[in-house]
Amino acid sequence: MSPIFRGEAKVSALSVEELLSRSDSLAEALTEGGDQLEPEPARRAAEVVEKVRERTSLVGGHTVVALAGATGSGKSSLFNALVGADVAQVGVRRPTTSTPTAAVWGEEPVGDLLDWLGVGRRHTVEGEDSLDSLVLLDLPDFDSREAANREEARRVLELADVFVWVTDPQKYADAVLHDEYVSVLKEYGAVTVAVLNQADRLPDEAAVDTVTGDLSRLLERDGLSDSEVVATSSKTGLGLERLTERLHTAVASADAARHRLGADVATAAKGLAPSVAEDEPDVDQLGSGELVDALARAAGVPTVVDAVRRDFVMETVARTGWPFTRWAKALRPAPLKRLRLDKEAPDVTEADVRAVLGRSSIPPPTPSARAAVDLAARRLGEHAGQGLPTRWADEIADTAAPYDDHLADELDQAVLRTPLRARNPLWWPVLGVLQVLLAVAAVLGLLWLVAIALAAWLQLPAIPTVDVGPFATPFILLAGGIVGGLLVAALGRLLAGPGSRRRAAQIDKRLKGAIAEVAERVVIAPVRDVLTRHARARRGVEAAQRR
Numbered sequence: 126m127s128p129i130f131r132g133e134a135k136v137s138a139l140s141v142e143e144l145l146s147r148s149d150s151l152a153e154a155l156t157e158g159g160d161q162l163e164p165e166p167a168r169r170a171a172e173v174v175e176k177v178r179e180r181t182s183l184v185g186g187h188t189v190v191a192l193a194g195a196t197g198s199g200k201s202s203l204f205n206a207l208v209g210a211d212v213a214q215v216g217v218r219r220p221t222t223s224t225p226t227a228a229v230w231g232e233e234p235v236g237d238l239l240d241w242l243g244v245g246r247r248h249t250v251e252g253e254d255s256l257d258s259l260v261l262l263d264l265p266d267f268d269s270r271e272a273a274n275r276e277e278a279r280r281v282l283e284l285a286d287v288f289v290w291v292t293d294p295q296k297y298a299d300a301v302l303h304d305e306y307v308s309v310l311k312e313y314g315a316v317t318v319a320v321l322n323q324a325d326r327l328p329d330e331a332a333v334d335t336v337t338g339d340l341s342r343l344l345e346r347d348g349l350s351d352s353e354v355v356a357t358s359s360k361t362g363l364g365l366e367r368l369t370e371r372l373h374t375a376v377a378s379a380d381a382a383r384h385r386l387g388a389d390v391a392t393a394a395k396g397l398a399p400s401v402a403e404d405e406p407d408v409d410q411l412g413s414g415e416l417v418d419a420l421a422r423a424a425g426v427p428t429v430v431d432a433v434r435r436d437f438v439m440e441t442v443a444r445t446g447w448p449f450t451r452w453a454k455a456l457r458p459a460p461l462k463r464l465r466l467d468k469e470a471p472d473v474t475e476a477d478v479r480a481v482l483g484r485s486s487i488p489p490p491t492p493s494a495r496a497a498v499d500l501a502a503r504r505l506g507e508h509a510g511q512g513l514p515t516r517w518a519d520e521i522a523d524t525a526a527p528y529d530d531h532l533a534d535e536l537d538q539a540v541l542r543t544p545l546r547a548r549n550p551l552w553w554p555v556l557g558v559l560q561v562l563l564a565v566a567a568v569l570g571l572l573w574l575v576a577i578a579l580a581a582w583l584q585l586p587a588i589p590t591v592d593v594g595p596f597a598t599p600f601i602l603l604a605g606g607i608v609g610g611l612l613v614a615a616l617g618r619l620l621a622g623p624g625s626r627r628r629a630a631q632i633d634k635r636l637k638g639a640i641a642e643v644a645e646r647v648v649i650a651p652v653r654d655v656l657t658r659h660a661r662a663r664r665g666v667e668a669a670q671r672r
Contacts, residue, residue: 138315139387141181143430147390147669148177154397154665157658161516166396173393174283177386179241185233188381189242189260191282192371194291195299196266199359203291204228204263206359207369212248213263225264225281230376231257242284247303256369259376268301283305286381287316289368293323297340303347312347312392314635315384318355319344325358368536394670401663402513405656413641413649416505419497421640424536425487430633432460433545435624438618445556445617447610448564466545466599487540491535502526502648509652517659524651535647539639546630550624556617560610567606573599 139147152174194200201213208228226246229235239247244262264281265274282288288310292302310317321340327333337354355362375381408456414587421427436459442667443451466487490498506525510518526532577588577599590597596604 138378138383143382144177144383144386144390145181146669147394148174148386150665150668151390151394151397152665154394154662154669157665158397158662159402159658161514161520161659162397162400162662163537165518166393166400170393170397173389176389178380180284180386183238183241185235185238185258186379186409187229187231187233187235187238187260188259188287188376188379189238189262189285190287190289190375190381191262191264191285192291193278193290194322195268195293195296195302198266198291198293198296200266200291201263202359203320203322203357204261206362206365207261207372208248208250210248210250217657223265223269223271224277225262228259228261228263230259230261235260242281244281255373256376258379259372260404261372267306268299268641286385287318287372287375288313289318289320291320291322292340294321294326294336297321297336298343303343305477307344307349308347311527313385313388314349314352316375316381316618317349317352318368319349320353320364320368321354321356323358324356324363325361357506364472364619390669391671392420394666397666398670400514400516401659401666402517403663404512405660405663406509406511413505413644416498416501416648417641417644419501420532420644421637423490423494423498423533424540424636424640425490426540426633426640426664428487429461429466429540429545430629432463432466433632434516434625435460437628438621441553441617441621441624442614444553445509445560445614447614448560461545466541504577505648505650509656519656521652521655524655525648532643532647535643536640539643540636543632543636543639545632547628549621552617552620552655556613561614563606563609565606566602567610570599570602570604570606587595636661 151170155162155170155174159169192200192204192317204213204226205211212228213226224246224247225242225244227239227242227244229239229250230250238260242260242262250256257299262281262285264278265271267275267278267282269275269278290302290307292299294303307317319340321333321337324333324336328335333356337356341352344354355364355368357368361366439457439459502525503522506518506522508523509525513521573588573590577590580586582586590599592598593601
């Protein structure tokens with residue numbers, strides 16, 4: 126027996142608030158899912174959302190019951206018998222019913238509802254207060270040879286609150302009824318009644334019991350468990366009172382519409398369920414390290430780091446080298462300047478940001494570097510799309526786009542804006558001051574010796590000197606300044622090796638941090654956005670499907 130007709134044991138329908146909430150969840154799933162949802166289930170879900178909105182906006186508590194049946198099942202005769210008047214056309218010529226006919230009980234205005242149903246033929250039933258607010262529809266035959274009639278029956282069935290399947294002893298096992306309608310609408314068991322009409326054609330009551338029992342088994346096979354069949358006859362009046370009681374129960378409960386709409390939402394959500402996965406990959410475990418390394422290589426970070434290392438060595442020579450040969454080193458172009466990377470900037474503690482316009486002169490990425498980026502991006506996309514339906518996985522793969530001109534510009538600007546200096550080593554000024562002192566000593570010694578030689582040549586009084594052992598002071602100053610300067614320069618070169626490596630490692634880390642920010646902004650964040658949309662769509666489907 127259908128739950129809505131179980132009396133005290135009936136299943137409660139959703140409240141209007143809960144129904145709208147689940148419909149909103151379904152709408153959110155459609156919005157977030159977009160083109161990643163399967164088109165046909167998404168179209169059906171969108172229709173259901175609109176239907177819930179329109180049906181709940183209609184004023185009044187009417188219950189719409191549709192009599193649906195095959196040609197010759199006596200559906201229109203049964204309709205007239207329930208109404209108590211010859212409202213629906215009955216005849217031998219088929220198809221008899223081509224447009225829906227409505228019988229309305231009660232005085233509550235029903236025009237907006239019937240306009241929404243698209244039913245033009247209307248009849249008001251007088252004198253049956255127990256069925257107030259009932260709208261009974263006689264539909265065209267769902268197996269009519271006229272395609273327009275079949276489509277009209279399907280259209281109104283989509284909008285009705287309660288289905289009354291009307292069949293007869295000859296067609297109760299008809300495949301069209303069971304395969305195309307009852308089994309398809311098995312989720313709507315709470316608002317379904319099965320009627321075996323024209324029971325008077327059977328020879329006796331035992332035959333009626335046999336056929337109704339067989340029809341019940343077929344309905345159970347279709348998915349309508351515990352379904353009870355009402356045997357009727359518009360000629361003898363058999364079962365009409367029982368069917369009327371059923372309709373009275375549906376009207377009195379005043380929740381058939383919410384039962385139907387709730388089943389619509391749940392069914393639509395169930396149709397969308399294959400379009401989303403049960404969960405999403407962890408966005409914090411996307412394995413972006415490989416991508417950052419590949420992007421760093423494509424951005425020319427190894428070239429920049431090598432330039433930083435060589436630049437450190439050159440600057441060490443400039444600051445600690447022998448003063449009398451530094452000018453020769455200055456003739457060589459600085460490695461960073463050759464790449465159009467300005468290295469003249471304050472220490473990093475003072476917001477060391479490059480003010481370089483345009484692009485750098487870093488060599489473009491090699492084909493192997495581009496291939497490495499493509500491979501890393503594909504792997505990241507595969508990881509992020511793992512376990513997701515094909516449409517979502519494809520969207521993530523497209524979002525985790527391979528190397529392109531936009532990404533190349535972003536990487537180049539990241540390198541340009543990255544400070545390529547760090548705090549100067551303390552031994553630079555120490556060795557630099559020592560070189561100045563040694564150079565001054567050498568110059569003084571040289572000038573002293575020149576003065577002594579000049580005085581002797583001009584036969585002037587001898588310039589006094591202080592001897593240290595076998596060497597005169599001027600010679601000691603000159604030789605000591607030269608030899609000491611060369612030794613200090615050698616020491617500077619010796620210290621420049623490990624110092625340049627430390628500087629290169631520091632800048633490499635800084636550059637890869639900037640590259641990681643580009644990877645996050647340009648590649649990973651868009652992938653995360655797709656996964657976030659999937660999560661919202663999944664939660665919307667789950668909330669709408671909950672029964």
